[in-house]
Amino acid sequence: EAGVVQSPRYKIIEKKQPVAFWCNPISGHNTLYWYRQNLGQGPELLIRYENEEAVDDSQLPKDRFSAERLKGVDSTLKIQPAELGDSAVYLCASRPRTGLGNEQFFGPGTRLTVL
């Protein structure tokens, strides 16, 4: 079974430029997460989707961040414009269904460097 796929793996941009990350979850997984992991820290949730609905985006900085999950499968996270402080690893995770305690399966992440 294929795991969570993310692309690109690395991205270097200059500040004020836009950037987008793509995630393809494990087939059949209804729940999809985007996390941001700063250096030396644990992942922090940005947004959670149940199918195509964003059910928790309270941590998403909506002035510059946006996300979508059309058709309830793939998802894209966008930053526009990027700031120096956005440099981090952006992780996508998925799990098969809603329910407290189900483990999440993580992708390899996209390492973003903003110069």
Added chain:
Amino acid sequence: AQKVTQAQTEISVVEKEDVTLDCVYETRDTTYYLFWYKQPPSGELVFLIRRNSFDEQNEISGRYSWNFQKSTSSFNFTITASQVVDSAVYFCALSELGGGSEKLVFGKGTKLTVNP
């Protein structure tokens, strides 16, 4: 508010030593789950174990064991006879249902280096 504390930032051991990674959590819920994930240099978080708040039985899986104690709000992870391949960052995480929305909160991680 929920919180996970991993007080050990970095640990370095020599191969075959036993090592324990500490995790202390805070939550007001009575129903919650605790997790351990491993993050090797490749970056992908790998699920290791899940434990629910009603099950305080310790668990052993090969060289890995976990000690869950509600009385001290701790969920510690021990690697017996460590190996170089165990080198990674290990994260403890807490999941609870708050306000109808499940949240997974991670600690800051413990970087384990196993030297040959």
